[in-house]
Amino acid sequence: MVTTVSESFFETLTPSQDLHSLEDFALDISGANDAKVPYKGYGLLDLSIPSLESDTITVPVLVVPDTSYSSTVPVIVGTNVIRHFSTIDAQENIPSCWQQAFTAVSFVQSVPVKAFNHKPFTIQPMQTCTVTGMVRNVGDMTVGVTETSDSAHFLNICPREVHVRPGNTFSKVPVRICNLSVRPVVIYPKSVLCNLKEVEVVGHIDLSDGVHSKSHNQDKTLKDLGITVPSDTLSPLECSKVKTFLNGWKHIFSTGVTDLGCSSTVEHEIELDDPTPFKEPYRRIPPGSYEEVREHIKDMLEAGAIRESNSPFSFNVVLVRKKDGSLRFCIDFRRLNNGTIKDAYALPRIDETIDSLVGSKYFSK
Structure with missing residues (x-):
């Protein structure tokens, strides 16, 4: 650490x-x-x-x-x-x-974490990826942190908090590996990735405190943001309260297609049944769209929606025209989706969702 x-x-x-x-x-x-x-x-x-x-x-x-x-x-x-x-x-x-x-x-309890993959896969230089590891006999451990193991010192492990169920003889844990070397690193099945060391969480620190500013849109009025408060259905006091509330949250409103926000509350991870990187063959873009595509990429880079990548994975761009004639920039992730380990998450029932609206007066979209 x-x-x-x-x-x-x-x-x-x-x-x-x-x-x-x-x-x-x-x-x-x-x-x-x-x-x-x-x-x-x-x-x-x-x-x-x-x-x-x-x-x-x-x-x-x-x-x-x-x-x-x-x-x-x-x-x-x-x-x-x-x-x-x-x-x-x-x-x-x-x-x-x-x-x-x-x-x-x-004197902390430590157990080895071994690779759970069934085939060898390679981590390219300067690549960071999350792999699934397995631990056995964690004893009374409930929370641990992944750390570099002496037997796998060539792997750079990003420490992270992991929750396991005490008493289980077998548990899966995510392991974040960063290859900072100039050579590819091969991960073989059941090879030792790192150690899982028991810790006690005494509190969390907000490391982003004071880094992000709420000054966004503070110089704009509600009208500039396209927000209107209906005075015909609200009393003057209610209108005043609504405007005061909205003015306190102006920084979260978007003023254009490139005015994007960002949240780091949850980090999305894609687990593959075969983590071996793959690349799609390049598809031809119509020459007449070259300049429009360049401008679109430039706008997304400036907005922070995308960044330059050296990932060993590669997917094709799909260009779609919207009804207004503007360009919709899409990515063909079908091969990635086919190899993704599905999360068995039950969708909410529509009747329960509708029942929860009973008695409500105001609705937003």
């Missing part, structure tokens, strides 16, 4: 340190609870613990934006640092906080 420092703390270091970019890796960094961790880059810092009388070590640290939490806790020491210092010779007068940390990483 990585060590993080806040951006303002990083800038106060003497001598000043270089901030390196992570864009080349195209990483989506998440916390153990799968919450997205925004980052500015990383730095290589020389670290020593005076109270432990230890030598200086050079470790990579992730530089994250300032939040209300980082104003009081600017540095979070990861287990990569704690484990290093726990291996030093026994010393006297070790601070209780460090002794507690050493104990936590030394």
Whole structure:
């Protein structure tokens, strides 16, 4: 688990340190609870613990934006640092906080996670993917974190919080693997991917606090946003209350097709019965549509709807004309859908949905 420092703390270091970019890796960094961790880059810092009388070590640290939490806790020491210092010779007068940390990483329950795939598959350089692993005999463990295993040190494991049922002899767990090397990595069936180490969740930190602004649309009126409050069906007091409420949420309204929002509450994952990457052969686009397609791609890139990708998967573009003559940009995911492990989720009954509307006065769409 990585060590993080806040951006303002990083800038106060003497001598000043270089901030390196992570864009080349195209990483989506998440916390153990799968919450997205925004980052500015990383730095290589020389670290020593005076109270432990230890030598200086050079470790990579992730530089994250300032939040209300980082104003009081600017540095979070990861287990990569704690484990290093726990291996030093026994010393006297070790601070209780460090002794507690050493104990936590030394005597925690740990079980190996093995690959659940039936065929070998390859993770290409600079590729990140989620694979299904299996664990056996978790004992009383209910919550664990996936971490790199000594027997599979060549795999870069993204730590994440995993829930398992205690007492089960067999459980499936998702494992996020990032190949930061320049060579492909082959995952063989039943090979060790990582370790699942027991943890106790004491709370969650909102790492995006203060990063996203609510200033969007604040300079626009409700009329500019296309919102009208019906004064013929509402009293003046009700109209005032509705307008006050809507003005407080103007930042969530879209003002155009490229004015898109983003939510990181849930991360969608696609599990395949065969995770081997595949590419669709290129389909010809009509020459008369080249310029229109370029403009459409440019608009989507500027809006943040898409990004450049080096994924080993490739799917064809399907161009469809809308009724108004504008272009609908679609992707042919049929082959991906055919290989997706289906989620047996029962759709709600329409009669129950209609019954739930009984007694309601206002409806929105």
